[in-house]
Amino acid sequence: MIDNGKFGKYGGIFVPELLIPALEELENAFMKYKDDKDFNSELDYYLREFAGRPTSLYYARNLSEKLGCRIYLKREDMLHTGAHKINNTLGQGLLAKHMGKKRLIAETGAGQHGIATAVVGALLKMPTEVYMGSEDVVRQKLNVFRMELSDAKVLPVDSGSRTLKDAINEALRDWISNLDDTHYLIGSTMGPHPYPTIVKHFQSVIGREVKKQIMMKDGKHPDVIIACVGGGSNAIGIFSEFIKDEEVKLVGVEGGGNGVNSGQTGATLSVGTEGVLHGSLSFVLQDDYGQINEAHSVSAGLDYPGVGPEHAYLKVTERAKYVAITDNEAIRGFKLLSKYEGIIPALESAHAIAYLEKYAQLRENKGKTIVVNLSGRGDKDMFLVAEKMGEEI
Amino acid sequence: MNENNSVTESYDDMFKRVKEKGEGAFIPFIVAGDPDFETSLRMVKMMVDGGADALEIGFPFSDPLADGPTVQTANIRALNSGMNTDIGFEFVRRIRKFTKIPIGLLVYYNLIFKMGVNEFYRKAHISGVNGVLAADMPLEEADVAVEAARSNGVNEIFLAAPTTSNERLEKIIGLCSGFLYVVSVMGVTGARSKLKISTIELVERMRNHTQLPICVGFGISKPEHVSEVIAAGADGAIVGSALIDVITDNLMNPEFKVRECCQIMKNATQ
Numbered sequence: 001m002i003d004n005g006k007f008g009k010y011g012g013i014f015v016p017e018l019l020i021p022a023l024e025e026l027e028n029a030f031m032k033y034k035d036d037k038d039f040n041s042e043l044d045y046y047l048r049e050f051a052g053r054p055t056s057l058y059y060a061r062n063l064s065e066k067l068g069c070r071i072y073l074k075r076e077d078m079l080h081t082g083a084h085k086i087n088n089t090l091g092q093g094l095l096a097k098h099m100g101k102k103r104l105i106a107e108t109g110a111g112q113h114g115i116a117t118a119v120v121g122a123l124l125k126m127p128t129e130v131y132m133g134s135e136d137v138v139r140q141k142l143n144v145f146r147m148e149l150s151d152a153k154v155l156p157v158d159s160g161s162r163t164l165k166d167a168i169n170e171a172l173r174d175w176i177s178n179l180d181d182t183h184y185l186i187g188s189t190m191g192p193h194p195y196p197t198i199v200k201h202f203q204s205v206i207g208r209e210v211k212k213q214i215m216m217k218d219g220k221h222p223d224v225i226i227a228c229v230g231g232g233s234n235a236i237g238i239f240s241e242f243i244k245d246e247e248v249k250l251v252g253v254e255g256g257g258n259g260v261n262s263g264q265t266g267a268t269l270s271v272g273t274e275g276v277l278h279g280s281l282s283f284v285l286q287d288d289y290g291q292i293n294e295a296h297s298v299s300a301g302l303d304y305p306g307v308g309p310e311h312a313y314l315k316v317t318e319r320a321k322y323v324a325i326t327d328n329e330a331i332r333g334f335k336l337l338s339k340y341e342g343i344i345p346a347l348e349s350a351h352a353i354a355y356l357e358k359y360a361q362l363r364e365n366k367g368k369t370i371v372v373n374l375s376g377r378g379d380k381d382m383f384l385v386a387e388k389m390g391e392e393i
Numbered sequence: 394m395n396e397n398n399s400v401t402e403s404y405d406d407m408f409k410r411v412k413e414k415g416e417g418a419f420i421p422f423i424v425a426g427d428p429d430f431e432t433s434l435r436m437v438k439m440m441v442d443g444g445a446d447a448l449e450i451g452f453p454f455s456d457p458l459a460d461g462p463t464v465q466t467a468n469i470r471a472l473n474s475g476m477n478t479d480i481g482f483e484f485v486r487r488i489r490k491f492t493k494i495p496i497g498l499l500v501y502y503n504l505i506f507k508m509g510v511n512e513f514y515r516k517a518h519i520s521g522v523n524g525v526l527a528a529d530m531p532l533e534e535a536d537v538a539v540e541a542a543r544s545n546g547v548n549e550i551f552l553a554a555p556t557t558s559n560e561r562l563e564k565i566i567g568l569c570s571g572f573l574y575v576v577s578v579m580g581v582t583g584a585r586s587k588l589k590i591s592t593i594e595l596v597e598r599m600r601n602h603t604q605l606p607i608c609v610g611f612g613i614s615k616p617e618h619v620s621e622v623i624a625a626g627a628d629g630a631i632v633g634s635a636l637i638d639v640i641t642d643n644l645m646n647p648e649f650k651v652r653e654c655c656q657i658m659k660n661a662t663q
Contacts, residue, residue, distance in 0.1 A: 004533060014502050014529045016459040017552040018579060020561070160455065169458045176459070177580035179556070272585050276503040276529070277456065289477040290507030293454040 015387020
């Protein structure tokens with residue numbers, strides 16, 4: 001490998017020997033194409049014409065008035081397939097195509113990354129198979145149907161907890177067995193090197209746009225950027241451009257589930273400990289012997305017992321702060337944005353909104369300029385939220 | 394010397410002993426605590442009685458990404474029976490009461506990391522472990538573990554695959570001791586009807602780089618496979634999933650079947 005893929009001590013390449021050549025091949029291709037003019041103009045074309053970039057940095061006037069801050073929403077929810085995931089699937093899909101790969105595989109929890117991979121598979125004419133925990137297949141029937149319409153095959157995973165982490169294990173096993181023709185399109189800024197770096201690269205378009213847009217609108221950087229963190233791809237995407245700008249506070253919001261100390265949480269950085277899961281050293285939810293615990297969050301996208309290694313690094317170096325929002329608080333955030341702005345956020349993004357409200361309520365934060373990454377839209381969550389609200393639809 | 398004050402057989406001595414008889418080593422794999430502590434301990438006894446030359450003991454992990462369905466299921470059964478790393482070392486201590494043959498652990502790195510790398514190897518040594526293989530620890534991440542293994546008198550065993558370049562192989566061999574674990578197929582663990590890649594070419598290539606004993610594993614599920622890898626020049630064959638299948642299919646009374654299966658496999662090394 002050219003690089004050891006470490007962020008401080010976090011990250012790395014904790015995979016079986018069989019996978020090493022595939023990771024080397026991927027790293028080589030990434031180094032070759034990431035600054036390649038033709039590659040980037042093709043990617044820009046699809047981001048613009050297929051996905052709908054750039055997304056707006058929307059000044060949320062009503063919410064700003066209510067909370068006494070200057071609030072901008074980065075509208076990743078406006079993208080094709082409904083979330084930021086498409087930034088990365090287009091990038092990796094094109095990379096796979098250039099590498100001569102014939103087949104895409106992916107993991108998905110709620111189905112958002114699965115759909116974003118499925119449509120790119122259709123676009124690039126690459127057969128696509130998506131691993132999904134059998135629990136999630138039942139919970140997210142609608143998204144399974146969407147993936148199948150785009151001609152992707154959804155493969156239910158019955159091992160372990162039958163959720164996202166098991167889907168990742170199974171996708172890695174598939175990849176080990178089919179290295180020649182298959183690209184494993186990881187959906188978050190996790191996994192072994194070079195994945196965290198690749199996913200960050202393709203998601204960093206979010207932060208680059210925000211920087212330009214805020215300079216146009218306000219002529220200065222925001223005071224705070226807030227983004228939800230599951231694996232952490234939308235957060236690293238918007239943070240990355242501002243990491244060097246120390247005056248900009250970065251806040252990652254994890255899925256607190258029933259509370260960080262309830263044992264039913266997805267708040268890996270808040271209550272997890274250092275450990276190795278899915279190829280990298282980071283924070284994980286685990287027991288005293290290193291067995292991985294199941295995570296819990298109302299939002300499937302935050303329901304993961306690990307977190308991207310760069311977030312671990314940003315946490316311990318205190319460059320970013322990580323907080324947790326409970327299921328109930330997230331539902332409150334969901335309703336708040338829908339009611340005041342007419343924008344229905346994904347439950348994942350609703351965690352960032354809920355933290356925004358808490359943050360803005362503190363007196364010392366009044367008048368601050370805050371950018372919230374609205375990573376996805378809430379259409380997929382209608383049934384779940386209605387159920388939580390005791391409504392029948 | 395371990396805490397039982399008994400001298401265990403080293404990998405070197407074992408391979409020498411087997412070679413002098415003109416055989417290859419038969420190394421069965423079992424997950425500690427599958428389906429429960431006492432039953433799996435009896436299985437190990439049957440494996441030894443059936444002619445095992447060394448043992449590979451898996452410590453179960455919740456997310457075994459190098460393993461196929463058979464070993465995954467065994468891991469879950471073992472975890473559900475209450476197995477953890479400390480009980481795993483107790484398991485090895487109990488094995489040491491009835492055999493001196495080399496014992497290797499097959500683990501995932503998080504189990505080592507969580508216990509503290511040096512502490513893990515210290516406990517491994519005093520419980521009577523000869524070697525440790527971490528399935529998800531390639532040479533890039535191995536420095537700390539190799540150092541801890543050396544200072545605690547434990548062999549660090551590494552995987553080499555058909556896709557491992559000669560350049561990587563040299564680096565792996567520089568860190569590896571005990572034996573080199575050669576993966577014969579591109580895939581996860583699991584029984585297979587046929588061995589896909591030319592084992593002869595693979596073993597020959599590895600042999601050109603090292604004097605270390607070479608053992609072939611992953612997908613060795615039939616006596617013919619065992620004969621094939623020994624004939625190809627390997628020093629030993631590791632059989633895992635096929636034995637676990639025997640246990641799974643005979644959960645009520647697996648002992649006899651396991652011993653019989655091991656005898657057949659051992660005969661195939663001769």
